[in-house]
Amino acid sequence: MNLTLNIWRQDGPEAPGRMVTYQLADVSGDMSFLEMLDVLNESLITKGEEPIAFDSDCREGICGMCGLMISGNAHGPVTTTTCQLHMREFHDGDSITIEPWRADAFPMIKDLVVDRSSFDRIIQAGGFISANTGSAPEAHSVPVEKRKADRAFEAAACIGCGACVAACPNASAMLFMGAKVTHLGELPQGQPERYARVVKMVAQHDHEGFGGCTNTGACADACPKEIPLDVINTLNRDLRGALGRGR
Amino acid sequence: MSETIPTPGTPLAADAAASVDGGLVHGLYRDGDKIADTAAPAGPIDKKWTTRKFEAHLVNPANRRKLSVIIVGTGLAGGAAAATLGEAGYHVKSFCYQDSPRRAHSIAAQGGINAAKNYKEDGDSTHRLFYDTVKGGDYRSRETNVYRLAEVSANIIDQCVAQGVPFAREYGGLLDNRSFGGVQVSRTFYARGQTGQQLLIGAYQALERQVAAGTVTSYTRHEMLELVVVDGRARGIIARDMVTGEIQTHLADVVVLATGGYGNVFFLSTNAMGSNVTAGWRAHRKGAYFGNPCYTQIHPTCIPVSGDHQSKLTLMSESLRNDGRIWVPKRREDCEKDPRDIPEEDRDYYLERIYPSFGNLVPRDIASRQAKNVCDEGRGVGPKVGDFRRGVYLDFTDALKRMSAEAVGEKYGNLLDMYHRITGDNPYEVPMRIYPAVHYTMGGLWVDYDLQSNVPGLFVTGEANFSDHGANRLGASALMQGLADGYFVLPNTIRDYLSHAPYPAVSEDHPAVVEARDAVQRRVDTLLSINGERTVDSFHKELGHIMWEYCGMERSEEGLRKGIDLIRSLRAEFWRNVRVLGAADTLNQSLEKAGRVADFLELGELMCIDALHRRESCGGHFRAESQTEDGEALRHDDGYLYVAAWEFGGSPDGGDTGIPILHKEDLVYQAIELKQRSYK
Numbered sequence: 001m002n003l004t005l006n007i008w009r010q011d012g013p014e015a016p017g018r019m020v021t022y023q024l025a026d027v028s029g030d031m032s033f034l035e036m037l038d039v040l041n042e043s044l045i046t047k048g049e050e051p052i053a054f055d056s057d058c059r060e061g062i063c064g065m066c067g068l069m070i071s072g073n074a075h076g077p078v079t080t081t082t083c084q085l086h087m088r089e090f091h092d093g094d095s096i097t098i099e100p101w102r103a104d105a106f107p108m109i110k111d112l113v114v115d116r117s118s119f120d121r122i123i124q125a126g127g128f129i130s131a132n133t134g135s136a137p138e139a140h141s142v143p144v145e146k147r148k149a150d151r152a153f154e155a156a157a158c159i160g161c162g163a164c165v166a167a168c169p170n171a172s173a174m175l176f177m178g179a180k181v182t183h184l185g186e187l188p189q190g191q192p193e194r195y196a197r198v199v200k201m202v203a204q205h206d207h208e209g210f211g212g213c214t215n216t217g218a219c220a221d222a223c224p225k226e227i228p229l230d231v232i233n234t235l236n237r238d239l240r241g242a243l244g245r246g247r
Numbered sequence: 248m249s250e251t252i253p254t255p256g257t258p259l260a261a262d263a264a265a266s267v268d269g270g271l272v273h274g275l276y277r278d279g280d281k282i283a284d285t286a287a288p289a290g291p292i293d294k295k296w297t298t299r300k301f302e303a304h305l306v307n308p309a310n311r312r313k314l315s316v317i318i319v320g321t322g323l324a325g326g327a328a329a330a331t332l333g334e335a336g337y338h339v340k341s342f343c344y345q346d347s348p349r350r351a352h353s354i355a356a357q358g359g360i361n362a363a364k365n366y367k368e369d370g371d372s373t374h375r376l377f378y379d380t381v382k383g384g385d386y387r388s389r390e391t392n393v394y395r396l397a398e399v400s401a402n403i404i405d406q407c408v409a410q411g412v413p414f415a416r417e418y419g420g421l422l423d424n425r426s427f428g429g430v431q432v433s434r435t436f437y438a439r440g441q442t443g444q445q446l447l448i449g450a451y452q453a454l455e456r457q458v459a460a461g462t463v464t465s466y467t468r469h470e471m472l473e474l475v476v477v478d479g480r481a482r483g484i485i486a487r488d489m490v491t492g493e494i495q496t497h498l499a500d501v502v503v504l505a506t507g508g509y510g511n512v513f514f515l516s517t518n519a520m521g522s523n524v525t526a527g528w529r530a531h532r533k534g535a536y537f538g539n540p541c542y543t544q545i546h547p548t549c550i551p552v553s554g555d556h557q558s559k560l561t562l563m564s565e566s567l568r569n570d571g572r573i574w575v576p577k578r579r580e581d582c583e584k585d586p587r588d589i590p591e592e593d594r595d596y597y598l599e600r601i602y603p604s605f606g607n608l609v610p611r612d613i614a615s616r617q618a619k620n621v622c623d624e625g626r627g628v629g630p631k632v633g634d635f636r637r638g639v640y641l642d643f644t645d646a647l648k649r650m651s652a653e654a655v656g657e658k659y660g661n662l663l664d665m666y667h668r669i670t671g672d673n674p675y676e677v678p679m680r681i682y683p684a685v686h687y688t689m690g691g692l693w694v695d696y697d698l699q700s701n702v703p704g705l706f707v708t709g710e711a712n713f714s715d716h717g718a719n720r721l722g723a724s725a726l727m728q729g730l731a732d733g734y735f736v737l738p739n740t741i742r743d744y745l746s747h748a749p750y751p752a753v754s755e756d757h758p759a760v761v762e763a764r765d766a767v768q769r770r771v772d773t774l775l776s777i778n779g780e781r782t783v784d785s786f787h788k789e790l791g792h793i794m795w796e797y798c799g800m801e802r803s804e805e806g807l808r809k810g811i812d813l814i815r816s817l818r819a820e821f822w823r824n825v826r827v828l829g830a831a832d833t834l835n836q837s838l839e840k841a842g843r844v845a846d847f848l849e850l851g852e853l854m855c856i857d858a859l860h861r862r863e864s865c866g867g868h869f870r871a872e873s874q875t876e877d878g879e880a881l882r883h884d885d886g887y888l889y890v891a892a893w894e895f896g897g898s899p900d901g902g903d904t905g906i907p908i909l910h911k912e913d914l915v916y917q918a919i920e921l922k923q924r925s926y927k
Contacts, residue, residue, distance in 0.1 A: 012833060029671070030553040038558055038784070045782045045837065050828045053836055055346065057519040059559045061665070062444055063350040080668060088671055109490055110834040117467065120347050124459040128410045128452035133331040133734045136402075136409035140366070143420025153413040153438060156445060160349055187411050 002093035029088035053111040064159030069099040074163035074222040103171035118208040125204035126197035155182035167222035170211030175219035178231035195242035279908040287696035304746030311336035315499035321348030324506030324709025324901025326450035333457030356443025357564040359435035359649035362400040384717020385866035410449040428722025443570040481705035508688035508710040514791025517687035538693035538713030546686035547614035560684035570646040570880035595914035615683035697740035707834040708732035710777035744852025779824030803871040805860040818848040
């Protein structure tokens with residue numbers, strides 16, 4: 001198939017950005033979206049133009065490194081990561097717009113690459129269970145109800161890609177944060193720090209410049225791992241609980 | 248399982264066939280002195296680790312913050328070590344090339360992690376896990392290291408559960424286990440098909456907790472480009488900030504490389520796009536021995552290549568082999584047919600035919616090689632890529648009849664969905680197609696029992712070292728090794744090294760530091776100034792073709808010699824004709840790739856030399872000249888019961904690779920009897 005690609009180019013954090021249009025011919029439906037960009041980049045280098053910078057690593061939908069806004073949809077038209085999106089989802093003659101995640105808390109680096117280290121700092125604030133190496137009791141000493149273990153797993157499937165933020169009209173990271181609060185809060189091991197955790201993480205989230213949540217649900221729609229919207233309810237419930245305890 | 252005593256050496260074995268010409272063996276390398284591991288204490292194998300931990304000197308808690316540790320890589324081995332050493336109070340600097348430590352490629356491991364918990368009361372024990380791992384590695388790993396791995400495996404599960412890793416559980420709330428990778432006990436802990444992800448997130452969270460505590464400083468989007476060796480000791484690294492391009496000097500009391508495997512030398516592999524050998528290769532050029540570089544694991548259940556645009560290969564957990572049946576048509580003329588139209592009697596379920604007792608569950612190396620064999624016979628399926636069809640069917644039709652679609656979905660749903668998404672074919676309706684792909688490299692930098700390389704102060708953990716998997720890695724043991732090294736082994740052994748610290752202060756003006764920094768700068772400048780005709784990827788792809796063709800699943804002396812010649816000329820062309828655009832002082836992904844491919848072009852040659860010198864078939868390394876009458880791998884314990892540890896023979900500062908020097912570490916098995924593997 002032949003495609004028209006409108007791609008955001010920006011030389012650096014302070015440089016002005018612009019949309020540049022490229023024509024790409026003979027795209028196979030078996031290519032992943034990123035392989036399609038690889039092919040474009042090879043042709044740009046051959047022509048002496050600098051290739052388009054974009055992030056990716058595992059290319060199997062689990063590391064969370066890739067993420068593009070594709071014609072207005074985070075990770076494109078189907079529920080998956082950009083690296084697992086395949087060109088058979090598109091048609092000959094399509095015009096596709098490709099942009100980076102846009103959020104104040106994700107500063108621009110270059111072209112389609114942004115800085116998501118704010119996510120790491122939210123985890124640093126409290127997204128963990130304090131269990132020093134060597135201090136753990138025998139694994140079977142604390143049984144975990146299967147229902148809770150399954151819900152913890154479902155929330156723990158978050159890959160930290162940032163699609164939730166990119167899709168949110170307020171650039172809020174509540175789904176990302178709710179997923180971590182739910183993962184750890186469902187487990188008995190996570191109880192001692194449960195309320196302190198949520199308060200610290202929310203404070204860091206706001207400090208980073210993420211927006212407030214207005215329950216639009218755009219985050220869960222965009223999430224490639226289908227993290228359910230109700231993790232935000234869990235977060236809010238724990239936050240109310242924490243504030244009620246005077247934390 | 249039947250096991251036979253090895254046949255005595257055949258004329259092909261060992262050095263009998265090695266020609267020595269002008270001091271060069273096979274015209275390619277020199278023989279060096281033998282080496283041995285001197286770090287493991289004496290005593291019975293089940294007491295060695297306890298003894299070593301006791302004998303390792305202590306570091307006063309008040310002194311720890313004055314001691315600095317550089318850890319490169321944030322996967323299971325690096326992330327766990329950084330977190331643990333931070334908790335202990337050392338001053339840790341953690342480096343990764345990704346934008347977050349959470350993205351290291353350990354995250355992509357699907358299947359599970361072994362531990363000798365014996366929760367199923369099915370006869371498992373530390374000794375059995377040890378035995379299975381040594382046997383699975385085809386008796387080419389170091390016994391003492393593997394025993395310790397099995398010994399600490401149970402602690403890993405305890406640690407991960409305490410961190411909140413959501414392992415699969417039974418209705419009673421206890422942990423579930425499954426049997427994995429052809430072993431006969433259920434010792435594999437798992438979190439659906441995302442075990443690596445969950446374990447890595449556990450280590451990542453522990454690491455970030457230490458970042459918040461101020462013990463660990465995290466350097467993301469930083470790439471190590473050189474090792475700093477001062478007065479014979481590893482004292483730091485030169486790293487490039489991949490966003491600003493700044494060349495930075497980081498000095499410390501000790502350096503740990505936890506930088507993963509080098510499967511991307513094949514271009515197509517299941518590794519992440521950024522996975523590379525640069526950190527390890529730079530250390531090799533500075534004196535660290537490279538152990539068994541040719542030992543590569545080719546994983547049988549990957550999604551086949553679909554075309555020239557392919558950038559990576561995707562693995563599907565081999566747990567699919569528990570219920571899927573592997574076959575190809577008996578006749579070549581059926582290969583183009585819709586598989587559903589090929590009647591039962593015209594199908595060749597070749598693994599079940601050749602290995603009736605293990606069937607589809609034979610180890611990875613055997614499943615991979617047989618897939619290659621049937622495709623080489625012209626019975627491969629799927630679209631032609633080049634002149635060949637490279638695929639075999641993995642068929643769930645019987646399982647769907649036996650178990651219902653719901654039950655199959657419950658067990659394998661995420662994998663089948665992934666296959667559907669990538670190929671566009673629905674595995675509930677049409678048999679899947681699979682083909683082997685490069686997955687894991689057992690080789691790596693040589694280390695002793697303490698995980699210290701032959702360069703004092705340079706420790707190497709996880710996939711980056713050579714030690715635990717011999718010539719073939721068993722399923723669910725990579726995660727085990729990464730976390731064993733990171734949480735439990737390294738923090739104890741590095742303590743002994745640090746107890747002799749602080750080492751003399753090194754300034755950034757020290758000649759060795761300046762030299763390393765200048766070398767990095769020169770290389771960056773050179774790559775940007777060549778301005779030739781070919782892209783970095785085109786060189787990488789060509790190297791990958793050479794490696795796959797001549798140093799892949801089956802190797803021969805003739806092919807390897809050809810491979811070496813091709814790599815040498817490709818490397819020469821690279822430095823003459825590569826085109827890297829853009830600038831040094833900005834994010835420049837072509838420049839990053841160029842540096843990595845330059846190192847792969849040197850490593851590839853050493854892999855071929857190692858493969859050529861080892862005239863035996865063992866584990867994932869199959870030599871055409873060394874097989875039984877019915878085409879099975881034939882090992883030669885009389886000639887090759889050793890680790891090949893290669894010393895870099897060229898100038899460390901630049902120039903070409905010189906003549907490598909082979910140091911042999913004899914493998915001594917005292918706790919295990921050597922046997923020839925047989926899965927028939």
